[in-house]
Structure formats: C-alpha cells, structure tokens
Amino acid sequence: MLISLVFMRSKKNVKYLLIKLIRAYQIIFSPDKGLLRYLYPTVGACNMYPTCSEYMILSIQKYGVLRGIFRGIRRILRCHPYQKKLIDLP
Amino acid sequence: MISSIWHSAIYQPLYNILILLVGVLPGHSVGGAIIVLTFIVKLAMYPLAGKAIDAQHSMRKLEPELKKIRETHKDDKQKQAKHTLELYQKHQITPLSGCLPLLIQIPVIIGLYWVFFKGLAITPELLYGFVTAPGYLDMQFLMFDLGQKSLFLALLAAVSQYIQVTISMPKTIDDGKKNGERTLQEDFARSMQIQMRYVLPVMIGFIAYQSAAAVALYWATSNILSIVQEILMRRRREKKDLVTA
Numbered sequence: 001m002l003i004s005l006v007f008m009r010s011k012k013n014v015k016y017l018l019i020k021l022i023r024a025y026q027i028i029f030s031p032d033k034g035l036l037r038y039l040y041p042t043v044g045a046c047n048m049y050p051t052c053s054e055y056m057i058l059s060i061q062k063y064g065v066l067r068g069i070f071r072g073i074r075r076i077l078r079c080h081p082y083q084k085k086l087i088d089l090p
Numbered sequence: 091m092i093s094s095i096w097h098s099a100i101y102q103p104l105y106n107i108l109i110l111l112v113g114v115l116p117g118h119s120v121g122g123a124i125i126v127l128t129f130i131v132k133l134a135m136y137p138l139a140g141k142a143i144d145a146q147h148s149m150r151k152l153e154p155e156l157k158k159i160r161e162t163h164k165d166d167k168q169k170q171a172k173h174t175l176e177l178y179q180k181h182q183i184t185p186l187s188g189c190l191p192l193l194i195q196i197p198v199i200i201g202l203y204w205v206f207f208k209g210l211a212i213t214p215e216l217l218y219g220f221v222t223a224p225g226y227l228d229m230q231f232l233m234f235d236l237g238q239k240s241l242f243l244a245l246l247a248a249v250s251q252y253i254q255v256t257i258s259m260p261k262t263i264d265d266g267k268k269n270g271e272r273t274l275q276e277d278f279a280r281s282m283q284i285q286m287r288y289v290l291p292v293m294i295g296f297i298a299y300q301s302a303a304a305v306a307l308y309w310a311t312s313n314i315l316s317i318v319q320e321i322l323m324r325r326r327r328e329k330k331d332l333v334t335a
Contacts, residue, residue, distance in 0.1 A: 045186070046171070046186075047175075047184060047185060047186050047188045048175065049171055049172045049175045049176075052189075076189055076193075077189075077190075079188035079189045079190065080138065080184075080187070080188045080189070080190035081138050081141035081142050081145070081184050081186075081187045081188055081190070082141065082184065083184050083188065084179065084182055084184065085179065086175040086176070086178055086179040086184070087172070087175060087176055087179055
C-alpha cells in the first residue's frame with residue numbers, strides 16, 4: 001500500500017507503473033509474446049497489429065491514463081473473426 | 091459494488107438457466123442440464139468458430155507469399171507479424187477467431203465454478219419469476235457425483251483438450267526439414283512448442299480436477315463439440331474443393 005502511494009504521487013508515475021505492468025503481462029502471460037507463444041507456431045496469437053497490449057501502451061502514452069485504458073479495452077473488443085481491418089494503430 | 095454486479099450479471103443468470111434446464115429435463119438431471127448449456131454456448135459461437143476454420147483454409151493458399159515474408163524478415167518478429175497481417179488484410183482474411191469466443195466463455199466457466207462451489211441447491215429467492223423450481227435435483231450423472239471431484243472427468247477434459255489443440259493447430263513450417271538443417275533457435279522453438287502442447291491440457295486437467303466434476307463435464311463436452319465441428323467443416327471443405335477442382 002505504502003509503495004503504491006509513493007508511486008501514485010503524480011500522474012506521470014501512474015502512467016509509468018501501468019506501462020510496467022503491461023510489459024510484465026507481455027513477458028509472462030501474453031499468448032503472443034509470453035511463455036504461451038509456442039502454442040502458435042506460424043503466425044503468433046494475435047489477429048491485429050500492433051497487439052492489444054502494445055496498443056494499450058501506445059494509447060496510454062498518447063491519450064493519458066483514463067482515455068488510453070478505455071481505448072485499449074475497445075480495441076480488445078475489436079478482436080473477433082469478423083474484423084477486417086488488421087493494421088490498427090491508436 | 092463489483093460483487094453485486096458480478097452476482098446479478100453472471101452468477102444469477104447462470105444459476106437460473108441451470109435450474110430452468112434441470113426443471114425442463116426429464117429426471118431433473120443436472121448433468122444433462124450442463125450438456126445442454128454447453129450446446130447453447132457452442133451454438134452461440136458456431137458462426138465465430140466456423141469463420142476461423144474457414145480462414146485457416148484460405149491461409150494455406152497464401153503459403154508461398156507468407157514464406158517469403160518469413161524469410162525477408164527473419165530476425166524481426168514484429169515486422170514479420172506486421173507484413174503477414176498486411177497480407178491478410180489485403181486478402182480480407184481474419185486469421186484467428188480472436189478474443190471474443192474466449193471472452194464469451196470465461197464468464198460461463200467462472201460462473202459454473204461458483205454455482206457448484208457454493209453447492210447447487212434450490213434457493214427460491216435467487217430464481218427469476220418465470221423459473222419454477224423443480225422438486226429435486228439429480229446430481230448423479232452416469233456414475234459421477236457432479237458436486238464432488240472426479241478424476242475421470244478431469245482426465246477426459248485434458249485428453250479432449252489435447253486432441254482439440256492438435257487437430258486445429260496449423261502445421262509447423264519447418265516440418266519438411268531434416269534435423270541437421272535446422273538452426274539451434276528453430277530446434278528450441280520446436281521443442282518448446284511440442285512441450286506447450288502438453289502443458290495446456292495438463293493445466294486444464296488440473297483446474298478441472300480441483301473444481302467440481304460439473305466444470306470438468308462442461309469442459310470435456312465443449313472440447314468434444316469443437317473437435318466434431320472441426321472434423322465436419324474440414325470434410326465439407328474437402329468435398330467443395332473436389333467439386334471445384
């Protein structure tokens with residue numbers, strides 16, 4: 001709790017912490033970049049470029065924390081088999 | 091607040107659907123209700139999954155171009171992904187089914203887990219107005235008690251998951267190469283990939299065993315239905331190809 005308070009002191013730190021968390025997700029859990037990537041030998045797990053986690057980081061950098069997260073979530077919902085626009089930058 | 095949203099948005103609807111199905115089914119069988127529920131979920135996702143299986147087929151036709159991309163951007167996975175997806179976009183293919191089918195299933199699995207974790211019983215105050223409570227619940231399915239753990243059903247979930255992953259996975263690129271021609275990196279990736287094929291089913295078997303047999307039954311049924319769909323669609327495709335060829 002104390003640690004997070006220290007981190008949350010300014011808006012910039014929230015951003016920094018969030019991006020670090022997403023990077024950690026990419027290394028550990030992500031099916032495209034993390035340990036599970038070997039399940040998808042040829043194309044990777046992702047339907048779109050950049051991947052949703054990458055997109056989330058980019059949009060947090062571009063629009064700030066709240067709008068960035070919101071856009072990131074909308075992006076995740078766009079990943080479905082009827083999606084035709086595969087190259088999709090924030 | 092979150093727990094009340096969770097309760098009224100996921101737990102309660104799922105509980106009601108289950109009780110409704112149990113009430114409708116002869117013998118008030120809970121196992122039967124779970125299987126019917128799986129059918130409903132799969133049916134809702136049928137077009138989504140079918141689309142992905144079709145896409146796999148169209149991807150195979152682009153194989154030469156894909157190979158070229160892989161060779162020109164050998165060391166840069168990012169660029170490789172970008173160019174591959176550009177190619178798919180040009181040909182109007184969506185390569186994978188994406189997150190949506192998963193996102194639909196996760197609440198069902200977690201909800202089922204909770205419903206059985208709390209012990210499935212008839213609690214009239216949880217039921218919606220149009221759901222009438224059946225007189226009793228038959229927790230026995232074949233020889234399994236669905237409230238308890240079941241090693242057999244967990245194993246069935248794991249094995250069916252393994253088969254499902256194996257038949258739906260695209261073939262590896264370097265299948266044709268002989269041992270000596272592969273680089274160390276390719277060898278590593280290959281062995282990891284083979285290991286992962288086993289890790290996922292083992293994980294799912296473990297979770298299925300830890301939760302109630304009901305969850306394992308959902309998982310196994312769902313996998314078996316996926317396998318059947320994959321085989322049926324593949325057969326239809328082959329027939330179509332024969333006609334056009």
